[in-house]
Amino acid sequence: MEMLDEIVSEFLVESYESLDQLDRDLMALEESPDDRDRMSSIFRTIHTIKGTSGFLAFPHLEKVAHVGESLLVPLRDGELSLNNEITDGLLGMVDAIRGILAQVETDGTEGDEEFAALIARLEELRCPSVTQPAAPAAAEPIVEQPEAKPKAAKKTPARKKSSAKSAATTTKTTRRSTKKAAPAASVADESPDEIPETEVSESIDSADAQENKIPEPPVVSKSRAVAAPVVAVKKTNEASLAAADAGNEQQSSLADSSVRLDVSLLDKLMNLVGELVLSRNQILQFAQNSEDAAMIATSQRLNLITTELQAGVMKTRMQPIRNAWSKLPRVVRDLSISCGKQVQVVMEGAETELDKTILEAIKDPLTHIVRNSVDHGIEPADVRKANGKPAQGTLWLRAYHEGGQVNIEIADDGGGIGLDRVREKAIEKGLVTAEQAAAMSDHESTQLILLPGFSTAAKVTNVSGRGVGMDVVKTNVEKIGGTLEIQTRPGQGTTLRIKIPLTLAIIPALIVSTDGERYAIPQVSLLELVRLEGEQVTTGIEYVHGAPVYRLRGKLLPLVYLSHALGTHCSADSREQCEYRDDSNNGWDVDFVMARSKHLAWKGRLRAYLDGRETMSLDEAVSPRACSLGKWLYDEGMRDFGHLPQVVQLERLHADMHAAVGKVIQHNEQGDKAGAEKHLLDVESLSHHTVAILDELKQTAEGNGAINIVVLRANDREYGLVVDRVNDSAEIVVKPLSRQLKGLSEYAGTTIMGDGRVALILDVMGLAVASGLTADLRNSDHTGIAKDITATTTETQTLLVVDLGDTRQFALPTSMVARLEKVSSTAVEMTDNREVIQYRGKILPIVRLANVFGAYGSQIEEPHELQIIVYSEQNHSCGFAVNQILDIVETKLNLTEDDGQHSDKLLGTTVIHDRVTDVLNLCSLARY
């Protein structure tokens, strides 16, 4: 029974692959109906399925396959020519077979459905009421055939000898010649030698169909090419059997060169290699300190072999992206027909390889994007023609490697994304406010379609428009550590770019530490490292409503303290660290500098003492506690820094050194000059080490005083992670979190470091969300560019253009804007003759700019809502009420000084959108 199950499951796997191949072949055949090679391949596949299903007693499956095969016979013989209807019928059959197989997979039976309608349809297609004229191909003279055959035969010896590569090229030529002969071939003459050759020229395709393959097309093709002539001699005249036998022949030759493996076995191998890499790293560390030449040589060899093994095992998991793409042409075909559009699919870089897990993970997102492109992107043929585009739309699938990542692009030459409509929809669905939308750049608007619940489709089709989708796509891509980018040009098309890592198992990462623990940050999310030293430590970090930010090249970067995010800064376990952090501040390095100079002074005196030039108490010379360094070390030193490993080491070294001094004195007293000299060398060396450790401590202390910001990108938002130390970058082996820890979104996994300890891998996205960053980040682009306005007048500035309710136009630099808010006019309260609102638990004074600048002309009626521009500096915040926010523009500020009545409230005047615009000086207005 078990045996049978194994056969069935093998049959299933094989058939699924064959069916995928069938989809491709049928599609290709539709384009070139005369391609007899393909037709034969299709025929063979169906035949094999039929045969096996009969053998395994799946009568329904056999029946469906049989009818399909019957339909294929006249097609292959040229009695029928392929048309759309027949293709539809055949694809229907493929789907039916797939359905039955799925049923078999779930419960081992083929289900009750008999597909009577489909069978009838296929029968009808086979024997149409009006007999189709024979395909023109069949009329080709048979004479050509013998000519082609010797050609193929002649090439054979050359092929045998030549390298795999040249074999492939030769085969191509041969194929061309056989192709000429092909139309002439009748069923009886279906020469088997051309059957393997089809496979050769399409070796990539067929090799593909093999699961877990290590794609080696040249090798495969070579072996097949060699096999071909033998078959040819044997079976040239065994007409009807030839096709089926050749099919088997193909299978056996394929089986020789590839092995079907369970993915879990590969996973296990991958894990073991991961372990090996770690052990290798440890051994290398040992070897570095070893002086044994054999040990060093062996470890280097181990190093090389491990690296190669790792690459090899990684490769077994790699598959060309074609496997994920193979279903897409079918999807596009079906969809474009149902939408009444014409779409061709162009694939570039289909051989780009990806880890199998990743490949599986992107299949669904890819399908979704492609459906979107066809449904929303590419216009119907008449619209396209009217726009001067070819009637047939094109969908590009591109894949290429770039910087250790794989880029996948799905591009169409359709209408692009209508950004105005996107914004309208987003407002309508309440995803953003009108003001937010108005303030959005095109890039930001594009990102709107990635929000949950978004869809611009005017009507909900069965394909898309239900408003679930792009956000799911984005989540799925991000789940595997990828990013999603959208570029769109109105009228010219849209490009979606997915960037994903090559593999998930071993990734480059940055190792940081905070509160005594190390953490790994995947390098993919890393943008840059910023280190604040000296004065910047106290001034570099500013606060916006209590939230720490750092000005990174003029842009506000929200900060997350890792110790806060993880709660380690005052948890019970780390109280120790917590305490020293509190009272240590930046004064540490001073302690170590002092300790170092104390030691050097003592050492100078010791030398003089040993030479008899100076007096020194014996205690001070030989007791580690009595010298000046010792006094400090055993008091403050151990108390404040005893937790540092270097201090522990320092203590030991220092004690050893004093012991050595004792020996020197002892030998001196015994008059043993040589012995004293020897121990004096020890003292020198130990003292040298002591100084080195103090230097190291000083550096560590300085490092602790500085602030390290790791600038990360999560979900298109940037933020800075403040860590205690940035250690190193390393290739880490990712291991999943145990189920007890799965719920912690802050971590993406675990890994083992070179020293054998476990480290947690941070989830950059999860950290941002857990720290409540993403919500605030949404506004980060408005808080925008905090540049010093006077210093950068010649640089491009982002200005917020507002209207105060009359004919004038005002602008203010967005760098001065903390936030844009809308409040109901009823929220405005009065205090001491000032208007204020309650804002985030504080009282925010309101300045009505219209009043300040005395609105001319039109009567201003009290609006229901006030548009407030929140400005804050230091501890002072103020809200400016304006009538309307018109736009955000980027412009080079070319200010004209204004000596008018409001000169102190204006930075100057400039021209925006062909209108004279006053640029407001919020600093002085805030004091108004």
Place this chain on the structure above:
Amino acid sequence: MSNTQHQFCTFYVDDLFLGINVQQVQEVIRYQEMTRVPLAPPAVRGLINLRGQIVTAIDLRCWLGMPKRNPDQLPMNVIVRDGGNAVSLLVDRIGDVIEVNDEFFEPPPSTVQASLRGLIQGAYKLSDELLLLLDTGRALAECDSRGVPNSRIAS
């Protein structure tokens, strides 16, 4: 009741004498250095590298609601299999592997503390003491479900 014999790996946590079926125990190792997991449920003490396998260490004291271990008393690791993974249970002291007959088994007495009751399958009445049978499957599952909300509060 059948007279089947069972082998138990026994250990002490505070004053409790506990046992797990030997079949569930992968190995027993001495104290290992651990990597702390901030925000994790309190019972999760850290992660151990067990020959390349990362093992979560769960402190049975914390989990059974007992007072903290004396800092200079190092716990032992009882590595138990949890599905395909391994989990380490931190205990105070390791006892012998003992063979017990099923006839001495009894479900937990109703007077046992509620916090303990869910985690104990029952007691074996030995000649000189009571061996409590720890329900590891339940224990680990519980640690799971407890984990998430706790960690959220902590953060």
